[in-house]
Amino acid sequence: MSEREPSPGGLTARELLELDACTQCGECLRHCPVQDVTGNPAISPPAKIRMFREVLAGTRGLRGRLFGAGAADRRLLEDFTKAVYECTTCGACGRSCPAGIFTQRLWPSLRREMVRRGLGPIGPQAGLPEAIRSTGNPYLKPAAERYAPWFPESVVVAERAELAYYAGCTGAYEARPMVRGDALVLGASGVPFTMLPPEEEVCCGFPLFITGQHDMLRGLVARLVAGYRARGVRTLVCSCPCCVNIMARDWPALYGAELPFRIRHISQFAADALASGKLVPKRGLGERLIYHDPCYLSRGVGIIEEPRAVLRGIPGVTLLEFDRHGLESRCCGAGGAARKVFHENAIAMGRLAVDEAVAKRADRLILNCPACYAKVNEAMVGYDRQIRITDLMELLAEVL
Amino acid sequence: VGALLLLAGYAAYAAFLGRAGALALALARAPADPGGTAGRAPSPARAYAAALLDILLLLRLLRTNAPLWALEWVFHLCVALEAARHLRYLLEPVPAWAAALQAPGLAAGYLLPAALLAILAAKWRRRGSGYYSSENVLLLALLLLGAGTGIALKHLAPTDLVAAKSFMLGFFAFRPGAAPASPLFAAHLLLAFLVLARLPAHVATAPFAILDANRRDAALRGILHE
Numbered sequence: 001m002s003e004r005e006p007s008p009g010g011l012t013a014r015e016l017l018e019l020d021a022c023t024q025c026g027e028c029l030r031h032c033p034v035q036d037v038t039g040n041p042a043i044s045p046p047a048k049i050r051m052f053r054e055v056l057a058g059t060r061g062l063r064g065r066l067f068g069a070g071a072a073d074r075r076l077l078e079d080f081t082k083a084v085y086e087c088t089t090c091g092a093c094g095r096s097c098p099a100g101i102f103t104q105r106l107w108p109s110l111r112r113e114m115v116r117r118g119l120g121p122i123g124p125q126a127g128l129p130e131a132i133r134s135t136g137n138p139y140l141k142p143a144a145e146r147y148a149p150w151f152p153e154s155v156v157v158a159e160r161a162e163l164a165y166y167a168g169c170t171g172a173y174e175a176r177p178m179v180r181g182d183a184l185v186l187g188a189s190g191v192p193f194t195m196l197p198p199e200e201e202v203c204c205g206f207p208l209f210i211t212g213q214h215d216m217l218r219g220l221v222a223r224l225v226a227g228y229r230a231r232g233v234r235t236l237v238c239s240c241p242c243c244v245n246i247m248a249r250d251w252p253a254l255y256g257a258e259l260p261f262r263i264r265h266i267s268q269f270a271a272d273a274l275a276s277g278k279l280v281p282k283r284g285l286g287e288r289l290i291y292h293d294p295c296y297l298s299r300g301v302g303i304i305e306e307p308r309a310v311l312r313g314i315p316g317v318t319l320l321e322f323d324r325h326g327l328e329s330r331c332c333g334a335g336g337a338a339r340k341v342f343h344e345n346a347i348a349m350g351r352l353a354v355d356e357a358v359a360k361r362a363d364r365l366i367l368n369c370p371a372c373y374a375k376v377n378e379a380m381v382g383y384d385r386q387i388r389i390t391d392l393m394e395l396l397a398e399v400l
Numbered sequence: 401v402g403a404l405l406l407l408a409g410y411a412a413y414a415a416f417l418g419r420a421g422a423l424a425l426a427l428a429r430a431p432a433d434p435g436g437t438a439g440r441a442p443s444p445a446r447a448y449a450a451a452l453l454d455i456l457l458l459l460r461l462l463r464t465n466a467p468l469w470a471l472e473w474v475f476h477l478c479v480a481l482e483a484a485r486h487l488r489y490l491l492e493p494v495p496a497w498a499a500a501l502q503a504p505g506l507a508a509g510y511l512l513p514a515a516l517l518a519i520l521a522a523k524w525r526r527r528g529s530g531y532y533s534s535e536n537v538l539l540l541a542l543l544l545l546g547a548g549t550g551i552a553l554k555h556l557a558p559t560d561l562v563a564a565k566s567f568m569l570g571f572f573a574f575r576p577g578a579a580p581a582s583p584l585f586a587a588h589l590l591l592a593f594l595v596l597a598r599l600p601a602h603v604a605t606a607p608f609a610i611l612d613a614n615r616r617d618a619a620l621r622g623i624l625h626e
Binding site for chain 2: 010011012013014015016017018020021022023024025026027029030031041044046047050096097098099100101102244248249262263264265268301302303
């Protein structure tokens, strides 16, 4: 379950090997959401790899040794940096890669390398460490507003419990109906759960990880793990796919040991609770629902069936699928912190999801990620096609 | 001509070995790889078996683009058979299995350019809308020319095979001999050396990436499921 943290300042052997393994075939372009909306092969996955190979050749290769690191063309580095930060890191390219390159990890590693070289991050991403240092979240919002505006009064939070809920910054500040749904579902299950106080529930580290800024990660993880440990937590549940991804994949390495609790996505909790009768829908819906798989949940940690089990557990629901779903899902545009800089791309990608959902005559588009929720809602502002957007737990809470 | 061919050949091998050595050095000096695959790692035997199938059958490409997969599979098979067929010019005595592969190797020699042309056409057609690697197209063009000169050597201007073999054995033993007096042979050999010098690193590294991908795919479900 654990992966060692890559050493700072330098790509790992596996990453170097993957860079060389790219055959430059270009098959991934048909699956890249950024290509879908920009049509610009110059920022495509193989182009990024080709550029980075040139960067390496200019700094480490014979040319670099003969002429020094300055031989690495500044323009090339800047072009590469823009391309690697324009990516949503959704990993669809890796899924379609004939060589099986793990791009959902490779792109963040290359971003880390650009940060090391002083070229990344770009735009407002550079302010993330200071925002998190000063407020505990990347949105520069006060801790007092973390839970209060959305947490349901009817739901009781225990001081100590084996089950804990981590709301996450994006849900708490940008997608409140979603985290409210989480809390309502947890409350309805009757299983006691605890939460950290708002000033202690700091960022999980994902925004820093994904933008290549790794300096504060260990501190954040140590703080959070200590908080949950002190509350006797054995299972930590979260609904944000990015948080769940870094918790499951990287927290053990950042913590330096196996975590004292297991990580679960809330859809796993809800599917189990529906199956065991702890949650019972009180009414049906009679609607056509289309479910969007978040990239870091499906390709990232393999959660594909449980959200569908939750939807099928609601009487009367007809479940529709996007053409690209499950492990092949198409990014809605919110991924990889690219939305903070390349806003128009993100909106255009979000609209592709809306277009398909509308074309399939879905009554609602069901999302399962706070970043998707915020961005696809934003994509519909001023758009001629409209669909009702609901978070998975928000929907489940509706029928309980 | 013989001396030029020898120089080109040794330069090509030096370039090939230099690149391979630089890659090995870079990998050896790189920070340690992550200690394991997130999730439950599959048994090594199962991972290697799955990866072997994946590599031999190009299964990942099949999943993505079935028509291109068919062309690439024919192309790779033809290259392997051609390489095996050519061993008779490089080994003495010729192993029985290499002798047995002469007929399929010959057939592969005719099929190879057809597959290459189809792959090039597919890439050319996508030039405006997809990623276009001039490096790849150049390599394919070199292979196509190599295949063309090979067929020409067989049917249009056969060279003295004994002299060709003697030259190649001398080349590998660092005992240079006279090259056959055939411009077509020289062109064919030069093209082979050029391909060797430009051989993409993915020939060596992609199988390891595919092995890793198989481990990762098998372990994915275990990340959040017990």
